[in-house]
Amino acid sequence: MSKPVNYSDLEQARTAIADYVIETPLFQSRRLNDWLGHEIFFKAENLQRVGAFKARGGCYAVRSLRANASSVERVYARSLGNHAQAVAWAARLFDIPATIYMPKTVSAVKLQATKDYGADVVLYDDIKEVSVVEKEVNERPGHFWISPFNDKAVIAGQGTATIEAIEQMPDVPDALFAPCGGGGLLSGMWIAARELAPNAQVIGVEPETANDAWRSIQAGKITPLDTPSDSIADGVRTYEIGDITFEYLKQMDDFMLVSEQRIMYWTQWLQHLLKLHIETASAMSMDAVYQWLQQQSSPKKVMVMLSGGNIDAAMMRRIWAEDQLQEIPRL
Template identity: 55%
Template sequence: MIEFEDIKAAHQRIKAHINHTPVVSSSLLNQWLGHEVYFKLELLQKVGAFKARGGCNAVQLLKERHPDIKRVVANSSGNHAQAVAWSAAKLGIPATIYMPTFASKVKAQATRAYGAEVVQLGTRQAVDQAVAEAAEQPGVYWIPPFNDEAVIAGQGTACLEALDQMVQPVDAVMAPCGGGGLISGTLVATRKLLPQALVMAAEPLAGDDAMRSYQSGVIQKLDSAPDTLADGAMTLSVGEKTFEHIRQLDDFFAVEEAPMIYWSQWLAHLLKLHVEPTSAMVMNAVCQWLRQQQQPRKVLVILTGGNIDAATMRTIWQHDHLQQIPDLGSSLC
C-alpha cells in the first residue's frame, strides 16, 4: 500500500508538468439539492483527464531508475493511454500502447497524436496478454493503468490539491472507480489531510466488479468488458494493490446508465464543460448518499475526464433530460 509521503513526493515530481486544476461549484445545483457539491475539474488536466498525473509520475520514476530505458508500454481503453504517450514524449522515450478495438476513437486518435504507436486488439484479455509479452523484452517497461504504486501516488495528487484548495472541510470525497488507482490515492490523501471525511466510490452497475469485491472482501472479475457508456470504468477487475485500499472505503455505489446520461447532460449545462459519463455517474452516487443524510452536507467530487467521442456524445444527447431539474426525490438524480 502506498503512503501519504508517496503522494507528496509524486506532487513535487509532476507539478511543473501538469495543470493545477480548479475546484468549482454551482450555486444553482446546491440550491436544488440542499447540499454543497464541489468539483475538482480534472477534465481540464493535461490530456483531458486525471490520468496525466499517474502517467507522468510513473514515466519520470522509470527514467530516474532505469537510464537505459528503451521503451514504455501500457494497456488502456483511453485516458491512461494518452497519459503515458504524452509523458513518454516529454522525456523522449518511445511508447507503444495496447488498446481494445472498442476503445473510444477520439482517445485512440489522441494517443497516436502524442507520438505513441497504438496496437488495437479485439478483447481486453488479448490487450493484457500482449502488453505483458512486450514487457518481457530487454529495456521495455510496462506502466499498468492502475495496479502500480507510482500510478496510484500520481493519481492521489488530484485529491491532495483539491483538499488544499477547499476553504472549508468537506464531509465526503467521491470519485469513480475503474481499476481503482484514483480512489486508492484519494483514500490515502483524504485519510491524512481530512481524516473525519468519508471516502466513497462509484462504478457502472453494468460492470460492478469493484463494488462486489468491496462487499465480499475478495476480488471479483468480469468475464468480458461491460456494456456501459462509462468507458473509463470498463476494467475486468481491480488490482491486488488497489484492492488493499478499496476495501477500506466507507461506501460504494453502483450507477445505472440512465442517471449517467442524465448527469452528463446536467453537468455540461451547469459547468459549461464536456464531462465524461465515467465522471458524471459519480453525481448519482452523491445523490444516493445525500438521500440518507439528515442535515446539509459538503461533498467533493473528482471529475476525472472530458474526452468524449462523437458516438458517445450522440447517445448522451439523444433525449433531452434538462427539462427535469435535479431533485433528490427523482430516480434519475
C-alpha cells in the same frame, strides 16, 4: 498489512510532476447547491493535460522510470483511452518510445489523441492476447509495462489531485466521491483523505453494468466481470481490479452503483450547469452524491472528482439522444 503507497509518496509525486501538470480549478453550481441544499465542489480534472487525471499518474510513472531505471528503451500500456493518452504524452515529454494497446471499440477521439502524442498504437480484439504480450514485455530489460491503476507510481500520481482539491476547498469536506475503473484514482484519494481529512467519507462509484470492484468487495476477493461491459461510462469499463488497488478499495466508506439512465441524466445536467465538457464516467459520481445526500440530516460539503472530458461526437449524440433536463435534480 502495511500499505505499498503512503502519503509521503503522494507528496513526492506532487513535487516531481509540478512542472508538467496543471493545478486544476474547483467549480460550483449555485443552482445545484440551492436545489440540493448542500455545497458540492467539482475538481475539474477534465481540464488537466490530456483531458483527464490520468496525466498525473502517467507522468509520475514515466518520470520515475527515467530517474531510477538503468535503461528505459520503451514503455507500454493497455488502456481504454485516458491512460493511453497519459503514457503517450509523458513518454514524449521524456523522449521515450511508447507502444499503446487499445481495444478496437475505443473512442475515436481518444485513439487519435494517443497517436498524435507520438505513440505506436496496436488495436486488439482479445484481451488475453495482450496479457501474453504484457508478460513478455516485463521480461525484457529496459522495457516497462505501465498499468493504468495497479502501479504504485500511478496511484501516487493520481492522489495528487485529491491533495489539491482538499487544499482548495474553504473547509474540510464531509465526503469525497470518485468513479472507479481499476481503482487507482480512488486509492490515491483514500490515502490523501486519511491524512488531510481523516473524518471525511471516501466513496467509490461504478456503473451497475461494470461493477467488478463492487463485486470484489462483496466477495472479499478480486472478482472479474462475467462478460465485458458496454456501459455508457466507457472510461470505467474495467474487467478486473488489481491486487494493489483492492487493498484500498476494501477500505472505502461506501461503494455505490449507478444505472445507465442516471449516468446520462447527470452527464447532461453537469454539462449544462457547469458549462464543462465532462465524460460520462465523471458525471456518474454525482448520482452517488445524490443517493448519499438523501441519507443526511444536516448540510454537507462534498467534493466530486471530475475525472475526464474526452468525448467523441458519437458518444455526445448517445448522451443527448433524449432530453434529461426536464427533471430538475431536487432532494
